[in-house]
Amino acid sequence: MKAKVQVVLCKCCTEVPALLSMERLQKLAAESNNVVSVVTVDAACDGRNLAPAINEAREKEIDRAVVFACHKKDISPSIVKAYKRAGVNEFLVELVNMREEVVLPHLNEPERAQAKAETKMKAALTRSIMLTPLEKRTEEMKTRNVVIIGAGVAGQAAAHEASKAGVHTILLEKTGKSVKAPGIIMTHAQLIGASGYGGNLQLKIKAGEKLEDLGAAAVVIATGGGWTTLKGPLAKTVKDAVPLYKFYEQMQTGSVPKGPVIVVDTPDPAGKTMKVQDYAWDDTLETTIELKNKHPEIQIFVIFQEMRAFGLSELSYKVAAELGIKFVRYDKAGAPKVDPKNPGVLVVKDFAQGELLTIKFGTLVFASIPPNEDNKAIAEALRIPMTIDGATRRGSIQRWPVSTPRPGVFVCGSALFPKSRDVAKAEGAAAGAMAGEFVKRGKIEFGGIVAVVTQEKCSACLTCVRTCPYEAPFIGTASKAEIWIQACQGCGMCVGICPSKAIELHNYTDDQISEEARVLLGGDF
Ligand code: SF4
Ligand code: SF4
Numbered sequence: 001m002k003a004k005v006q007v008v009l010c011k012c013c014t015e016v017p018a019l020l021s022m023e024r025l026q027k028l029a030a031e032s033n034n035v036v037s038v039v040t041v042d043a044a045c046d047g048r049n050l051a052p053a054i055n056e057a058r059e060k061e062i063d064r065a066v067v068f069a070c071h072k073k074d075i076s077p078s079i080v081k082a083y084k085r086a087g088v089n090e091f092l093v094e095l096v097n098m099r100e101e102v103v104l105p106h107l108n109e110p111e112r113a114q115a116k117a118e119t120k121m122k123a124a125l126t127r128s129i130m131l132t133p134l135e136k137r138t139e140e141m142k143t144r145n146v147v148i149i150g151a152g153v154a155g156q157a158a159a160h161e162a163s164k165a166g167v168h169t170i171l172l173e174k175t176g177k178s179v180k181a182p183g184i185i186m187t188h189a190q191l192i193g194a195s196g197y198g199g200n201l202q203l204k205i206k207a208g209e210k211l212e213d214l215g216a217a218a219v220v221i222a223t224g225g226g227w228t229t230l231k232g233p234l235a236k237t238v239k240d241a242v243p244l245y246k247f248y249e250q251m252q253t254g255s256v257p258k259g260p261v262i263v264v265d266t267p268d269p270a271g272k273t274m275k276v277q278d279y280a281w282d283d284t285l286e287t288t289i290e291l292k293n294k295h296p297e298i299q300i301f302v303i304f305q306e307m308r309a310f311g312l313s314e315l316s317y318k319v320a321a322e323l324g325i326k327f328v329r330y331d332k333a334g335a336p337k338v339d340p341k342n343p344g345v346l347v348v349k350d351f352a353q354g355e356l357l358t359i360k361f362g363t364l365v366f367a368s369i370p371p372n373e374d375n376k377a378i379a380e381a382l383r384i385p386m387t388i389d390g391a392t393r394r395g396s397i398q399r400w401p402v403s404t405p406r407p408g409v410f411v412c413g414s415a416l417f418p419k420s421r422d423v424a425k426a427e428g429a430a431a432g433a434m435a436g437e438f439v440k441r442g443k444i445e446f447g448g449i450v451a452v453v454t455q456e457k458c459s460a461c462l463t464c465v466r467t468c469p470y471e472a473p474f475i476g477t478a479s480k481a482e483i484w485i486q487a488c489q490g491c492g493m494c495v496g497i498c499p500s501k502a503i504e505l506h507n508y509t510d511d512q513i514s515e516e517a518r519v520l521l522g523g524d525f
Contacts, residue, residue, distance in 0.1 A: 006037040006062040010044035010069035044069040064092035070099035089133035119523025143215040151179040154413030155222035157428030165436025198408015199444030218435040223372040225414030232268025237338040241364040258362030260299035266368040269335035280367035285316035292323040402431040449490040455480040457502035464494035
């Protein structure tokens, strides 16, 4: 049966038409083989905008779609769901990131952008025709356990929220601290290994001296930040320096800091692995303003490499400046150092003025903190990626801010990057709610774009078994590789590395990739 394709062109509000000729793109789409419907929408990420396209897809009984919009991670679930409701197989919906791959890189080159957009359209339509419909299957979850790693403010909030979905929560706390939260609380407990996949995970837990196996349907990582492990030259030199959260807590008890107070972004100003994020910026402003209001006599300096307060917190700069708080910006070449001859003096080069400043201080505060040192072992056990800063990597910030790229594994609070208590609590609640909803379904979906082995070509060399980050390939009873498709995430690493070319990824076969590449390379850019 001849394929019937719908093309959706998203204006991404105004950005796309400001650079590209939508008329030329519409014409090219309409004149292409198999295209029976071309619809232009204002914002494909808005269901109301997409509705006319979906209605037309139903009327014209299209069986596949190519949507030109923005990043797949941000728009794909809602678009795919909408097409599924119209009876289109979800694996026949192709998304092209026109905004970030065409518009943004060529803002000052409209002709080049148009040529690239047209080439990408031809390539995407070529690929669309070659796609095959795929099915997903389901498997029952064997447990309703949600295991939460870390019983701090985020972990406790996650347990409270997950329990509302009727699941069993198990909190793992590394220390012996007593915690009030629903479900079981295992103290002196750490995750040391995991196998399986989201929905049916088997965790290995070290609880005190004992090793225990624990089934889990979902995991929430709520490890917190590396509060207790301040490292870096400034922390080494100024032994009584404090992290911002602790400084704030001390202020709340009525203690008056010794002035002048310096808040510096990181204990390692020349380091590469520390990241100062919104927590540090916003909370630095709030804390210093509160301190200045309470104790106007204390001199306060804020010394940052860059500072970008979040949203309306921007207004706090003005308030802080009017109160007399001094801001000093530096770059790595002029990073702050403690004067070796005078340990109570910080030397920093003011980037704006080019002047070398010497600032006497009574209290040194670090706004940023290192990541939790347990993150690496947890990421390895659960086979999830980390950021360059040593934090857990999340999915899409817009769509899945508390999810990881691995289904069934969620993350919140300072396991992502340093957060204030309020934000950590809110994120913990969100991650707990998502884990609860995930487990409440009782089933996992798997299949679709997964690897498949042609066993006649397999030489059982084990390369794929050793390479797969999700432990999906194994040597089966026929002494050939097989793929445990519940675990396969469709990353394609085994496909590229198999020396016998025995593995293919559904809908990313050599033929499909070569044909798309041929059209791309033959086109204009
Ligand atoms: S890498 Fe290829 S040849 Fe080696 S075991 Fe896996 S499928 Fe077989
Ligand atoms: S595509 Fe291959 S390497 Fe990637 S998850 Fe699946 S089996 Fe593992």
